[in-house]
Amino acid sequence: xxxxxxxxxxxxxxxxxxxxxxxxxxxxxxxxxxxxxxxxxxxxxxxxxxxxxxxxxxxxxxxxxxxxxxxxxxxxxxxxxxxxxxxxxxxxxxxxxxxxxxxxx
Amino acid sequence: xxxxxxxxxxxxxxxxxxxxxxxxxxxxxxxxxxxxxxxxxxxxxxxxxxxxxxxxxxxxxxxxxxxxxxxxxxxxxxxxxxxxxxxxxxxxxxxxxxxxxxxxxxxxxxxxxxxxxxxxxxxxxxxxxxxxxxxxxxxxxxxxxxxxxxxxxxxxxxxxxxxxxxxxxxxxxxxxxxxxxxxxxxxxxxxxxxxxxxxxxxxxxxxxxxxxxxxxxxxxxxxxxxxxxxxxxxxxxxxxxxxxxxxxxxxxxxxxxxxxxxxxxxxxxxxxxxxxxxxxxxxxxxxxxxxxxxxxxxxxxxxxxxxxxxxxxxxxxxxxxxxxxxxxxxxxxxxxxxxxxxxxxxxxxxxxxxxxxxxxxxxxxxxxxxxxxxxxxxxxxxxxxxxxxxxxxxxxxxxxxxxxxxxxxxxxxxxxxxxxxxxxxxxxxxxxxxxxxxxxxxxxxxxxxxxxxxxxxxxxxxxxxxxxxxxxxxxxxxxxxxxxxxxxxxxxxxxxxx
Ligand SMILES: [Zn+2]
Numbered sequence: 001x002x003x004x005x006x007x008x009x010x011x012x013x014x015x016x017x018x019x020x021x022x023x024x025x026x027x028x029x030x031x032x033x034x035x036x037x038x039x040x041x042x043x044x045x046x047x048x049x050x051x052x053x054x055x056x057x058x059x060x061x062x063x064x065x066x067x068x069x070x071x072x073x074x075x076x077x078x079x080x081x082x083x084x085x086x087x088x089x090x091x092x093x094x095x096x097x098x099x100x101x102x103x104x105x
Numbered sequence: 106x107x108x109x110x111x112x113x114x115x116x117x118x119x120x121x122x123x124x125x126x127x128x129x130x131x132x133x134x135x136x137x138x139x140x141x142x143x144x145x146x147x148x149x150x151x152x153x154x155x156x157x158x159x160x161x162x163x164x165x166x167x168x169x170x171x172x173x174x175x176x177x178x179x180x181x182x183x184x185x186x187x188x189x190x191x192x193x194x195x196x197x198x199x200x201x202x203x204x205x206x207x208x209x210x211x212x213x214x215x216x217x218x219x220x221x222x223x224x225x226x227x228x229x230x231x232x233x234x235x236x237x238x239x240x241x242x243x244x245x246x247x248x249x250x251x252x253x254x255x256x257x258x259x260x261x262x263x264x265x266x267x268x269x270x271x272x273x274x275x276x277x278x279x280x281x282x283x284x285x286x287x288x289x290x291x292x293x294x295x296x297x298x299x300x301x302x303x304x305x306x307x308x309x310x311x312x313x314x315x316x317x318x319x320x321x322x323x324x325x326x327x328x329x330x331x332x333x334x335x336x337x338x339x340x341x342x343x344x345x346x347x348x349x350x351x352x353x354x355x356x357x358x359x360x361x362x363x364x365x366x367x368x369x370x371x372x373x374x375x376x377x378x379x380x381x382x383x384x385x386x387x388x389x390x391x392x393x394x395x396x397x398x399x400x401x402x403x404x405x406x407x408x409x410x411x412x413x414x415x416x417x418x419x420x421x422x423x424x425x426x427x428x429x430x431x432x433x434x435x436x437x438x439x440x441x442x443x444x445x446x447x448x449x450x451x452x453x454x455x456x457x458x459x460x461x462x463x464x465x466x467x468x469x470x471x472x473x474x475x476x477x478x479x480x481x482x483x484x485x486x487x488x489x490x491x492x493x494x495x496x497x498x499x500x501x502x503x504x505x506x507x508x509x510x511x512x513x514x515x516x517x518x519x520x521x522x523x524x525x526x527x528x529x530x531x532x533x534x535x536x537x538x539x540x541x542x543x544x545x546x547x548x549x550x551x552x553x554x555x556x557x558x559x560x561x562x563x564x565x566x567x568x569x570x571x572x573x574x575x576x577x578x579x580x581x582x583x584x585x586x587x588x589x590x591x592x593x594x595x596x597x598x599x600x601x602x603x
Contacts, residue, residue, distance in 0.1 A: 019394055021191055058184040058206070058405045066404050070126050070163035073133025073147070081146045081257075084153075091142045092254035095193040098242055 006044060008037045112313040112359075114352045115329075116279050117271035120286065121264045122296040123238070123304040124167040130237045130263035131158030131201065131403075138302045142256035150261035152197035157402050164263035165235060165406065168208065169416050171265050171295045172233040174423055177212030179413055184405040185236075188395045193255050194240035202266075204397040207234035208408065214289065215425065216282040219443040223278050229270030238262040259303070265295070271310065276348035283307060283341045284447075288424050292450055300340055307344055309335045312366060313355050329366040330355045335383055337375040347376040351383050427453065435466025444474055451488040452478075455495055462499035472502060476516065480523055492526040493519070500529045511587050546586055550594045553578055564599050572596060 010029040013036060017024040024032065075081075078091065087094040129136055132149035148156040172179060186204035212230035240257035267286070273279045287298040287305065298305040312332045319325040335351055338344045351374070358364065374383035422430065424446050431453070432442040445456050455477070460469035477498070481491065501522070505515045521532045553575050554561055563571035572592055579591040 015394075019189070019396065058182070058399055059401070059403075061404055063404045064407050066159060067162035067165065068133075068159040070128050070161050071133065072128050072135050075134045075145050075147050076151075078141070078143045081143045081151060087252075089254065092243070092256055093143070093193070094252040095255060096253070097244060097251050098193055098253045 006037065006040050008033050008040060012036075110352075110356070112315040112352075112356060114275055114348070115271045115312050115314055116273035116276070116348060117310040118267075118269045118273070118279060118283070119308045119310070120267040120269075120283070121238075121306045122171070122267070122290055122298055124164050124171075124263040124265055125294060125296055126161055126163045126167065126263055128161060129261040130161050130164050130235070131261055132156075134258075134261065136262050138299075138304075140258050142254075143258065145258040146260070150196070151257060158201065158400075160403060160406070161263060165208075166416060167295050168233065168235040168263070168265045169408070169413070170293055170420055171267070171290060172209035172212065173413065173417055174289055174293050174295070174420065175209075175212040175214050175230045175233060175267065177209035177230055177233055179209050179408055180206060181409075182206065182405060182407050183208035185400040185403045186397045187400050188397055190395055192239065192242075193253060194242045194257070194260070196240070196257060196260060200237060200239065201400050201403070202236035202397075203234035207232045208406070209233045214282070214286060216278065216285045218281055219440045223275060223281070226273065226278055226282070228272040228282055231268040231270055233265060233267050236264050236266055238264050276345040276352070279309065279348055280341045280345040283344060285424070287341075288447060288449070292422075292424055292427075293420055307338055307341075309338070309344060309348055311335065311348055311351050311355070313352060313359065315359060328359070328363075330359050331364060331366045331369050332371050333383070334371060334373045335376055336373060336386070337377075339378065343376055343378055346378075346381065347383060350381060354383065421450075431456075431466075435460050435470065437466045437470045441470045441474065444478075445470065448478065449488070455488050455491075458495035459499055459502075462495060463502050468502060468506075472498060476519055480520075491523075493522050497522060497528055504529060508587055508590055510585070511589060514585070514587075545583075546590055546594055547598075549579055549582060549586065550575075550591060550598055553582075554595060554598055561599055561602070564596065565602075569596065 010026075010033045013029050013033045014024065016036075017029070017032075082088040082090070082093065085093045123136070126136055128134060129150055132147050134145045134147050134150055137145070149158055169179065183203065184206050185201050187199040188202045188204070189199045191198055210230075210232040212233065213227050214230065215225060215227045217225040238259050238261065240255055240260035243254045243256065245254070269282075273282060290296045291298055296304055300306070310332050313330045315328045315330070317326050317328045333351060333355065335347050338347050373386045375386050376383050428439065428442045428446045431437060431445060432439050435457075437445075445453055452473070456469060456473050459473065460466045463469045477488075477491065477493075480486070481488065498519070501515055501519060504510060505512060510518065518529065518532050518536065521527075521536060522529065525532060525535075527535070557575060557578070560571050560574050572595055575595050576588045576591050579586050580588065
C-alpha cells in the first residue's frame, strides 16, 4: 500500500478548527495548513509498510479486562466540585444559555 | 399489516436504558436518582485533568445480560471509543462509547399481541453497546438570567444503547415492542426502565414506503420518504402518538413535494406532547462529525464462552418463555398467562404461590385477574404491598370450594380483607357472616317448602325454575346461605316427597 503525502487546504483546517471550537484567523489557517500537512505527511509514511499480516491494535498496552467492583466511593462536596468553575450558583455550573434539554445521544 | 393506508410505515428505534448499578460506569459515584445537584460527582466524572476511568464490572455484566436476552452475538473482543463533541453537559468534551467493535450485535426481540391486533413481529437488533450518559442542562426562561445550569450527577451513568433494525410497521407495534423490551429488561434486573427518572429513553426513526404505479416512462416502484428521527418522547404513549402524527405528516409532505430519501439530509424533529405535533429541530451541520477514535484510557475487554455461560445461568426466565411455562404448568390460557406475566415478576410469584396452595391454576388465575389485579389498578397499589397475601387468599378460595360461601359473598369478604388486612375468619365474624351448617340449611329448606306449597307443586309438575322463588326467601331468612346449596337441597327434598 502506498500513500502520497496529503496536503491540507485552509478549508480542511477551518473545519477541524470549528470542530475543536478554535477561532482561527486567515493567517492561522494558512500557517496551520502548512504545518498540519507536514504532520499528516510524516504519519502517512506508515502507509508504506505492508500490514497485511498485522492484526489491528486496539490498545498499545498488552492488558485486558480491567474492572472495578460496583462499590460506591466518596464523591466530592458540591463546593469542591464547583471550585474551579468560571461561574456557578453554589449548586450548579452556570454556562451561557444552550438550547435543548440534553446532548445525550 | 393492519393498516389500510396507501403506504407502509417503516420504523426503527434507538433505546437507551440505565443499567441497575450502584455506581457510575467509570467511577465510584452513586447513580441514585434525585440527589441535590452536583453531589454525586468526582474528578473522573467531572472530566478533570489527570483522572482515569475504570470499568464497572457489574455494568458490563448487566449489559451482557441484556444483549444475551436480546439474542445478540457477543463479540469475543470489544473496546471503547471517544465520541467527540462539545456540549456543556459533557465535561470531558467526549463521550466514552463504542464505535466499530461493540460488544454485541445482530439479535432480535419478538412481540406478539395476544388479542391479534397485529401479526407477531420479530424485530432485529442491530447492536447493543455500553456507554456513559451525559449530565443534565436546566434552562429556566422564567428566571430570566439567561444562564443554563448544569448538574453533572448523571454524567458517567452506565447506559445500554439498543438499536433496532427498521422492522416495525406501525406506531401500535412500536409501542407494544417497547412494552415487551421494558418487561424483559425489568424481569432480568438489567434496568428499572423508569422513563420519568430518565432510566429509559427512546428515539424513533420513521419514513414511508409508497408504491408508485408504472407510468409511460417508468416501471412501478417503491418511493421512500426522507427518514426523520423523532426525539423528546417521554412515554410509550408519546412514542405511539408521535409516530402516528409523523407518518401522516410525511404522507402530506410526500403528496405536496414528492421529496425522496437521500436527496435531503436526515432530519431531526422534536415531539411536542401538549401540542401533539413534531417540530423540526435546528440542524447542527457539524454534529455528525464525531471523530471517533479508540479510548486510550480503557483497555479492551475479552469475553470468554465461560463468562457468557455464567451470565446466562444467572439470568432468570425471560417473559417470552415464562408465558409458556405458566400456561402449560397451570393449565391456563395463553391470554391469561400473558396478562399475568405482563404485570411483572412479583405478580407472577404471587400467582404461583396462590396456585400452588389452591392446587388449581384456573381458579387462581381468575381471582388474580378479576380481583387482585382489579383492586391493584383501582388503588394504584403494588403486589408487594398488597394486604392479602397468597396464603390468605388461598384460604378464602378453599372456603368457597368447600361451599361455605358463594363467589359473590366471597368477593365481599375479599374486599373487606383488603381494606382491613385481617384474615378470612376475622372478617367473616366481623361481618356477621358465619358458615351455615348443612343441618341448618336442610332445616331452613324444610321450613320454606312447608310455607310454599305452590312452588312445591310447580316443581313437582316439572317447572324446576320455580325453585328460584325459594332462594330469594332463603337469603332473606339467612344472608349467609349458599344459594346453590339451597336450590339443590330443596329439589332433593321435593323429590323425596315423591
Ligand atoms: Zn464520579
